[in-house]
Amino acid sequence: MSAPALATRGLAKSFGSLVVARDIEIELPKGVRYALIGPNGAGKTTLINLMTGMLQPGAGRIFLDDSDITALPPEQRVRRGLVRTYQINSLFPHLTALESITLAVCERTRAARIWWRQLNAYPHEIDEAHDILVALKLGSACHRLTREMAYGQQRLLEIALALATRPKVLLLDEPAAGVPREESQELFAAIAGLSSDITVLFIEHDMELVFRFASRIIVMVGGRVLMQGAPHEIANDPQVRAVYLGNTPAKILHGPRHG
Amino acid sequence: MALSETSIDPQLYLVEQTRWRPAEIVFWLATLLPYLLFPNYLSLASQIAIAALFALSLDLILGYAGIVSLGHAAFFGIGAYTAGLLSKYGWGEPLSGLVVAAFAAGVVGYATSFVICRFRHLALIMLTLGFGLLLAELANSLGWLTGGMDGLQGIHTWKLLGTFPFDLYGRAAYAYALAVLFVLFLFTRRLIHSPFGLSLRGIRENFVRMPAIGAPSRAHIRTIYTIAACIAGVAGALLAQTTETVSLDSLGFERSAEVVVILVLGGAGRLYGGLVGATIYLIARDQFSGIVPQYWYFWIGILLVAVVIFLPNGILGGLAQFTARWSRK
Ligand SMILES: Nc1ncnc2c1ncn2[C@@H]1O[C@H](COP(=O)(O)OP(=O)(O)O)[C@@H](O)[C@H]1O
Ligand SMILES: [Mg+2]
Numbered sequence: 001m002s003a004p005a006l007a008t009r010g011l012a013k014s015f016g017s018l019v020v021a022r023d024i025e026i027e028l029p030k031g032v033r034y035a036l037i038g039p040n041g042a043g044k045t046t047l048i049n050l051m052t053g054m055l056q057p058g059a060g061r062i063f064l065d066d067s068d069i070t071a072l073p074p075e076q077r078v079r080r081g082l083v084r085t086y087q088i089n090s091l092f093p094h095l096t097a098l099e100s101i102t103l104a105v106c107e108r109t110r111a112a113r114i115w116w117r118q119l120n121a122y123p124h125e126i127d128e129a130h131d132i133l134v135a136l137k138l139g140s141a142c143h144r145l146t147r148e149m150a151y152g153q154q155r156l157l158e159i160a161l162a163l164a165t166r167p168k169v170l171l172l173d174e175p176a177a178g179v180p181r182e183e184s185q186e187l188f189a190a191i192a193g194l195s196s197d198i199t200v201l202f203i204e205h206d207m208e209l210v211f212r213f214a215s216r217i218i219v220m221v222g223g224r225v226l227m228q229g230a231p232h233e234i235a236n237d238p239q240v241r242a243v244y245l246g247n248t249p250a251k252i253l254h255g256p257r258h259g
Numbered sequence: 260m261a262l263s264e265t266s267i268d269p270q271l272y273l274v275e276q277t278r279w280r281p282a283e284i285v286f287w288l289a290t291l292l293p294y295l296l297f298p299n300y301l302s303l304a305s306q307i308a309i310a311a312l313f314a315l316s317l318d319l320i321l322g323y324a325g326i327v328s329l330g331h332a333a334f335f336g337i338g339a340y341t342a343g344l345l346s347k348y349g350w351g352e353p354l355s356g357l358v359v360a361a362f363a364a365g366v367v368g369y370a371t372s373f374v375i376c377r378f379r380h381l382a383l384i385m386l387t388l389g390f391g392l393l394l395a396e397l398a399n400s401l402g403w404l405t406g407g408m409d410g411l412q413g414i415h416t417w418k419l420l421g422t423f424p425f426d427l428y429g430r431a432a433y434a435y436a437l438a439v440l441f442v443l444f445l446f447t448r449r450l451i452h453s454p455f456g457l458s459l460r461g462i463r464e465n466f467v468r469m470p471a472i473g474a475p476s477r478a479h480i481r482t483i484y485t486i487a488a489c490i491a492g493v494a495g496a497l498l499a500q501t502t503e504t505v506s507l508d509s510l511g512f513e514r515s516a517e518v519v520v521i522l523v524l525g526g527a528g529r530l531y532g533g534l535v536g537a538t539i540y541l542i543a544r545d546q547f548s549g550i551v552p553q554y555w556y557f558w559i560g561i562l563l564v565a566v567v568i569f570l571p572n573g574i575l576g577g578l579a580q581f582t583a584r585w586s587r588k
Contacts, residue, residue, distance in 0.1 A: 052471070078473035090471070092464035095457075098269055103461050104472040106454040112474065115455035115482070120274045122454060130269040143272055165473050 003066035005030045005199040006051065006082065006169045011060035013043075013050055013223075020046045022223045024060065028169065033192070034201040035214035039243075043223040044203045045087055048171045052084045053077050064169065079108075081168030085158040087177055087203070093147035097138055097157055100146060101129035104164035132160050136190055152183045159190070170194070172202040176209070188213050211235070277452045286531065290437055294430075301429035307541045308436035309497045314521045314533025315440075315447055316490035321519070322528030323451060324483050325463035326375065327384050329515050330391025331491060334364040336398065336510020338492025343411045343505040344404070351417040353500050357439065360496030361489040368488020369481070376480040379466065388512070395511050410506035414499060425501065432501040439497060440534075443490055448530060450486070459483055463528070520559070524566055526573025535575055 004027040011024035020043040028034055036044050049055040051062055053074040061070045064082050072080075092100050105125045106112040119126070133142045136156045141149055146157060155175060162170055175191065176184035188209050191200065201218075204210050210217065211231050218228040219240050227233075227240055234240055267275075293304040313335055320326040338360035345356050371390060378386055398405045405411055418424050423431045450456050458479050461469055469476040499505045508514060517540075518533075525536025543562065548555045570577035 054471075074470040075473050075475055078471060083473075084471060086468075086471075090465060090468045092461055092468070094464055095460060098272065099457060099460075102273075103454075103457045103474075106457065107472055107474045111454040112458045112479070113455060113482075115450045115453045115486070117454075118277050118449055118452045119454055119457065120270070120277060123270055125454070126269050126273060142269060143267055161468075161472055 002030060004028055004063075005032075005065060006201075007063040008051065009061045009063070011047075011050055011062065012058045013046060013055060014058055020223045021050060021057070024050075024225055026218060026225065026228070028199050028201060030199055031196045032199055033213060033215050034199075035210040035217045036201055036203045036220060037205070037207075037210060037217060038220035038226075042220040044220055045173055046223075047220070048084050048173050048203075051171065052082060078165055081166070082171075083162045083165050083167035083169070084171040085162050085173055085175060087173040089154050089158060091146045091154060091157055091161070094145060096143050096145055097133055097149065097153075097160075098126070098129055098142040100157065101132055101160050101164050102126055104161050105129045105132075108165050129164060132163050136160050136163075137186075152179050152187075155179055155187065156190070159187075163194075167198055169199045169201070172200065174203050174205070176204065176206070181206075184209065283531075286534075287441065290441075293433065298428070301433045303541065303545055305429055305433045305436045305501055306498075307537050308433065308440045309494050309501070310518070310521060310537035310541055311534040312436075312440045312443060312497065313491055313494040313518050314525070314537050315444060315530075316487045316494065317518050317522050318527060318530065318533045319447065319450070319459075319483055319487045319490070321522060322532065323456065323459040323463060324480060325466070326480065326484065327380070328387040329384050329512070329519065330387035330389070330394075331487075331518055332510045332512070332514035333391045333394045334368055334488040334491035335495035335498075335514060335518075336394065336505075337364045337367055338495030339499040339505045339509040340398065340405060340411065340495075341492070342496035343414045343499040346414045346416060346500070346503075347411065351415050353416055353419055353435065356416075356500060357493050357496050360492045360499075362492075364492025364495070365485050365489040368492075369485040372481040372484035372488075375484050376477040388515075391510070391512060391515050395507065398510060399507055405505075405507070408507065410504050411499075412504065414503040414505070416500045416503060429501070436497050436501060439493065443493065444534075447490070451530060455479065455482070460528075520563060523573060524563065526570075526575030526577075529573070529575045529579075532573050532575050536573070539574065 006028040008024050008026045011021055013021040024047060036047070038044055046055065050057050053072060061068055063069065064077070064080055069077055069080065069082070095103065102119070102125055105128050106122065109125060111122050111125055130139070130142060133139050136159065138153060138156055138160060141153050146154065149157065159172070159175060172191065176187050179187060184206065191202065192213050194200065214231060216228065217231055217234045219226040219234060221243050226243065227237055293301055317328065317331050320328060341360040341363040342356040345359055350356070374386065375383065399407055416425055419431055419435055425431045458474060461474065462476050462479060466476065495509060498509065521536040521540045522533050524540055525532035525534065543558065544555060547558045566573065
């Protein structure tokens with residue numbers, strides 16, 4: 001079996017006396033769609049911060065494609081293909097959508113170091129940025145300032161920024177947070193349509209979306225991985241039911257929740 | 260800036276950003292007016308051009324990359340003393356003097372940029388302020404070299420290009436300062452429309468997001484801080500060469516504060532903000548201080564408060580907003 005795209009070994013983190021990650025052991029095989037679920041405050045966002053280097057772990061190691069990246073700064077992890085999005089939009093308000101994505105593409109191709117040539121000497125970068133926007137149905141908004149875009153479009157721009165770095169492993173922190181239900185379906189359809197070379201881990205609270213789009217699920221509670229497995233295993237696990245799903249797993253698995 | 264039309268080809272859009280606008284051409288033609296209309300004010304015009312260049316260098320770090328500095332005069336002063344000393348000790352050729360001054364300021368800028376790139380916000384303000392004060396005190400205590408409080412005397416600037424002497428009326432001086440300003444403006448304009456310039460705006464807009472798209476923000480900041488130091492050094496050298504004296508206030512706190520005021524007045528992050536700000540600030544100072552010199556700071560205080568309250572994006576920002584509203588009607 002080939003090495004996992006991303007793995008953690010004994011990852012731990014505390015904020016003072018609050019333990020937010022405790023001996024986290026995760027392996028994401030290449031190309032798999034993973035969901036990370038758990039109640040608010042379970043430590044899901046913190047886990048993404050640890051894996052991407054935005055936070056330093058108290059203990060443990062992180063492996064990308066079998067190489068230890070624990071000591072690498074965030075931007076170098078991105079360069080190696082480990083990329084995240086944010087639960088709360090973190091965009092460039094006064095750049096247009098096209099400028100934002102062109103910026104990310106230029107950073108990847110290292111054109112961003114060039115200060116003696118104007119952007120119009122980089123048609124490939126601009127075209128690529130435009131293609132990414134079109135693929136996410138943002139083509140018509142590409143000249144709009146980010147802060148003037150609709151909220152749902154901004155959520156898509158979050159993903160577009162990540163895609164512009166050509167990720168191997170993509171960590172999506174509640175990509176549909178705050179997005180109306182119909183739009184979040186579309187958003188997840190776009191995620192499902194990503195190249196199967198990309199390994200995706202997404203955090204999502206809507207169980208219908210989780211069970212529809214994830215092939216594996218990790219359940220976190222109180223900074224600990226409670227369980228990981230295939231959707232039907234998770235849905236039928238009494239422990240998971242007790243702490244997270246409530247008592248309606250069958251309904252979640254077999255039909256829309258708000259029906 | 261952002262267009263509401265959705266059908267514009269992305270390539271064309273970015274080309275359009277770099278196109279010269281009629282207002283820009285008018286602006287640069289207007290810089291020649293002092294020769295025709297105000298021949299008695301050419302030395303003021305040179306001072307404006309020098310202050311504009313200095314403010315332009317600050318715009319690169321403050322307006323584009325969001326790095327607030329209260330010690331930018333350090334580089335202005337290093338450039339001024341370098342050009343002054345070079346001339347005093349026998350080499351008064353102006354253009355090579357500029358190059359050496361830019362280099363000296365750039366070396367110090369590069370060295371300090373390693374500290375600068377690690378801090379943001381208030382820490383950065385204190386750091387640049389402290390660094391500026393440190394250098395001013397150093398220049399003061401090295402009286403044997405800098406002339407201390409008396410200023411650096413004995414500077415003689417050779418003929419420009421070996422042909423044009425610096426005359427009493429400041430004709431050559433203004434042409435020189437204006438030409439250098441224009442060339443470095445072209446350089447800066449190109450830089451902010453480069454991929455690197457886009458990254459600087461990214462750093463200003465969202466410093467935290469930059470690493471998450473794989474951007475080496477610190478390296479970017481080191482580069483722009485060094486470039487801005489070089490340009491500030493050239494501005495200082497211009498002052499030394501055209502006035503043939505350098506005083507301690509060329510690197511003092513007041514000059515650092517003044518250039519921030521000039522840039523905020525004109526509008527930071529707009530390329531022309533420093534140029535417009537310098538023009539208005541220096542003409543206003545000239546006029547007001549002619550009437551009642553001791554009240555100058557009173558008026559500049561009022562002007563600053565008014566601009567910040569009514570035109571938070573500076574004079575150019577207000578103008579842009581006004582024209583946008585007007586063209587929509
Ligand atoms: N920087 C921080 N300092 C202190 N506590 C934090 C910090 N970030 C998160 N926490 C706490 O850690 C816990 C886990 O947070 P988080 O990872 O955001 O949870 P989730 O994303 O699963 O909702 C929460 O109790 C939160 O208050
Ligand atoms: Mg979270």
